[in-house]
Amino acid sequence: MTFFSAKGISIEFGGIRAVDNVSFDVDKGSIYTIVGPNGAGKTTIFNIISRIYNLTSGKITFEDQDITHLPTHQVVSRGIARTFQNIELFDHATVLHNLLIGRHIHCKSGLLSDLFFLPSVKRMELEHRRRVEDVIDFLDLQHYRDQLIQNLPYGVRKIVELGRALCTDPKMVLLDEPASGLNVDETEDMAFWIDDIKKLLGITVIMVEHNMSLVSQVSDRVLAINYGKVLAEGSPREVQENPEVIKAYLGEEDVR
Amino acid sequence: MRFIFKTSYLQDIRLLKHNGYVFWYGLLLIAILLAPLLLDEFYIGEMAFIFIYAIAGLGLMIPVGFTGLPSLGHAAFMAIGAYTNAYLLSSGYSFLLSVALAGIISSLVGGLIAVPLKRMTGIYFAIATLAFAIIVEEIIVHWESVTGGLGGLAVDYPVILGFEMGETWQFYFICLIVLLLVLLGTLNLIRSPSGRAFIAIRDSEISAESMGINLSYYKIKSFAISGLFTGLAGALFAHRLAYLAPDAFNFLLSIQLLMMVVVGGLGTVHGAILGAIFVGLLPQAIAIAKDYLPPFIGEFPGLEPGLFGVILVLFIVFEPMGLYGRWIKFKLFLEMFPLYRKATFKRQKSYLKTERVQ
Numbered sequence: 205m206t207f208f209s210a211k212g213i214s215i216e217f218g219g220i221r222a223v224d225n226v227s228f229d230v231d232k233g234s235i236y237t238i239v240g241p242n243g244a245g246k247t248t249i250f251n252i253i254s255r256i257y258n259l260t261s262g263k264i265t266f267e268d269q270d271i272t273h274l275p276t277h278q279v280v281s282r283g284i285a286r287t288f289q290n291i292e293l294f295d296h297a298t299v300l301h302n303l304l305i306g307r308h309i310h311c312k313s314g315l316l317s318d319l320f321f322l323p324s325v326k327r328m329e330l331e332h333r334r335r336v337e338d339v340i341d342f343l344d345l346q347h348y349r350d351q352l353i354q355n356l357p358y359g360v361r362k363i364v365e366l367g368r369a370l371c372t373d374p375k376m377v378l379l380d381e382p383a384s385g386l387n388v389d390e391t392e393d394m395a396f397w398i399d400d401i402k403k404l405l406g407i408t409v410i411m412v413e414h415n416m417s418l419v420s421q422v423s424d425r426v427l428a429i430n431y432g433k434v435l436a437e438g439s440p441r442e443v444q445e446n447p448e449v450i451k452a453y454l455g456e457e458d459v460r
Numbered sequence: 461m462r463f464i465f466k467t468s469y470l471q472d473i474r475l476l477k478h479n480g481y482v483f484w485y486g487l488l489l490i491a492i493l494l495a496p497l498l499l500d501e502f503y504i505g506e507m508a509f510i511f512i513y514a515i516a517g518l519g520l521m522i523p524v525g526f527t528g529l530p531s532l533g534h535a536a537f538m539a540i541g542a543y544t545n546a547y548l549l550s551s552g553y554s555f556l557l558s559v560a561l562a563g564i565i566s567s568l569v570g571g572l573i574a575v576p577l578k579r580m581t582g583i584y585f586a587i588a589t590l591a592f593a594i595i596v597e598e599i600i601v602h603w604e605s606v607t608g609g610l611g612g613l614a615v616d617y618p619v620i621l622g623f624e625m626g627e628t629w630q631f632y633f634i635c636l637i638v639l640l641l642v643l644l645g646t647l648n649l650i651r652s653p654s655g656r657a658f659i660a661i662r663d664s665e666i667s668a669e670s671m672g673i674n675l676s677y678y679k680i681k682s683f684a685i686s687g688l689f690t691g692l693a694g695a696l697f698a699h700r701l702a703y704l705a706p707d708a709f710n711f712l713l714s715i716q717l718l719m720m721v722v723v724g725g726l727g728t729v730h731g732a733i734l735g736a737i738f739v740g741l742l743p744q745a746i747a748i749a750k751d752y753l754p755p756f757i758g759e760f761p762g763l764e765p766g767l768f769g770v771i772l773v774l775f776i777v778f779e780p781m782g783l784y785g786r787w788i789k790f791k792l793f794l795e796m797f798p799l800y801r802k803a804t805f806k807r808q809k810s811y812l813k814t815e816r817v818q
């Protein structure tokens with residue numbers, strides 16, 4: 205059984221194939237990284253998996269279940285949570301509030317019981333709060349708990365978004381460029397957390413990342429793509445030494 | 461400045477965050493309870509009117525301020541509540557049942573109307589709600605057997621448990637009780653999962669959806685609750701008017717309701733209340749101003765709706781956080797007095813959202 209598998213996924217935007225027949229498998233409890241030059245189609249792959257885009261052809265399975273045509277809002281209840289390249293937090297709400305939204309799929313109350321804030325709702329709220337506090341402790345966010353997102357620096361927002369994904373109790377997280385825009389220290393912290401997510405929490409990670417030292421530090425396997433097509437797949441070292449990959453990156457440098 | 465030292469998760473769930481709130485809101489409540497003893501009947505009537513506006517304001521705040529669904533048609537829910545109440549009363553239903561049914565029917569209509577609207581956003585959503593309000597107005601004009609059409613419909617006095625509630629102070633307390641219930645419901649909602657989901661949808665639909673929030677379902681919920689509250693306001697409004705005619709529920713009322721939540725402060729409960737006070741006092745202010753204005757301005761036709769529009773635009777441009785936002789800034793200024801920095805509330809853009817997924 206494969207934990208997660210994408211088979212021949214393709215997507216077209218007005219005749220342009222942004223992702224072209226890409227296949228890959230991810231083992232349970234591993235860190236799988238997708239690399240590639242700008243515009244290669246990495247984010248698009250994430251948007252396909254989280255069902256924001258409808259793929260043109262191909263199939264996606266997770267824990268032996270076909271999730272190719274799942275409604276968008278059901279992906280996370282299957283255990284796949286994600287972050288966004290450009291941070292999609294709820295800006296006018298506090299950190300705590302954002303993390304509690306991460307608990308949404310575990311909130312079972314109905315509209316009427318919410319309107320009266322029945323004791324059962326209160327009990328569940330306290331339970332979710334406890335779970336959120338675990339994540340706050342894990343990511344060292346205590347200091348920011350009651351601050352509005354719009355007042356936080358970029359690096360902290362990145363961590364809050366990671367925290368929100370963890371609050372869903374996922375089996376797998378999709379991290380879109382978790383270290384982009386972070387300084388050296390923050391990137392180092394991020395590397396430790398990603399490693400902890402895998403080792404301590406047992407959560408599988410699929411990640412898109414440009415920072416090659418971070419990639420080789422944490423990844424178990426790496427997939428390199430360009431123009432929506434697979435260039436190479438293997439261990440971080442194998443992929444970095446692959447001539448096709450070197451050409452893709454150097455070619456890009458030449459254009460600049 | 462006050463620093464709140466938190467020792468329990470319950471503190472974040474409490475409605476009144478600390479004892480200062482308990483004191484000031486307690487004082488306010490006592491003043492409101494004693495008002496009928498101290499004030500002239502005219503003012504009591506006006507205050508009851510402001511309570512009704514506040515109920516409707518909370519009803520509109522839920523979709524507009526919390527869920528981010530701009531509605532230009534909320535006069536329709538006021539109309540549905542008002543006509544349902546008046547019709548049921550004239551058919552012999554008791555007041556309490558009639559008002560409750562008015563709210564429930566308006567809520568059902570709200571939920572139903574949200575079904576075709578759930579995929580629309582922004583200006584398209586606003587126009588669709590406007591169309592809905594126009595349709596409701598047309599139905600009222602033409603469904604004469606129920607609504608009395610253009611001829612209108614008389615509204616009976618409220619009767620509770622055999623007691624006729626014809627006095628102004630009695631109506632004042634009825635409105636106050638409904639307002640307090642609606643206020644409690646709103647506060648409960650925003651501290652519970654449903655309210656959080658609304659706010660999430662407002663701030664980022666894409667993110668809300670990937671956190672497992674079913675957008676259509678919650679937009680329908682938001683409109684159903686809004687219909688309930690606004691319908692209740694409409695039911696009480698019927699008694700205030702005493703005689704219903706379709707033109708009491710035209711586009712101007714929708715704009716007035718919208719002005720209330722924008723001027724008060726979008727996305728806050730205080731905003732709905734402050735907005736209601738503002739809108740309730742505005743006609744008086746205009747009437748007084750008219751005496752001092754040269755007649756060719758004071759008697760200008762359409763002065764009032766024009767003024768509403770101007771106020772709405774001025775607030776959107778210069779004070780987007782509304783009266784409540786202004787109050788918060790003022791409070792902070794006092795608390796930090798010598799240290800206050802003017803730039804505290806400057807909007808800062810620390811990154812660009814260029815590549816947002818559509």
Ligand SMILES: Nc1ncnc2c1ncn2[C@@H]1O[C@H](COP(=O)(O)OP(=O)(O)OP(=O)(O)O)[C@@H](O)[C@H]1O
Binds near residue numbers: 242
């Ligand atoms: N909704 C869309 N409509 C049209 N074209 C799109 C859409 N989304 C992505 N694309 C195109 O697909 C290609 C891949 O984009 P994608 O965002 O996946 O790149 P990426 O690998 O994530 O790049 P980066 O490293 O810059 O984030 C780009 O050429 C982009 O213009």
Ligand SMILES: [Mg+2]
Binds near residue numbers: 248289
């Ligand atoms: Mg990308």
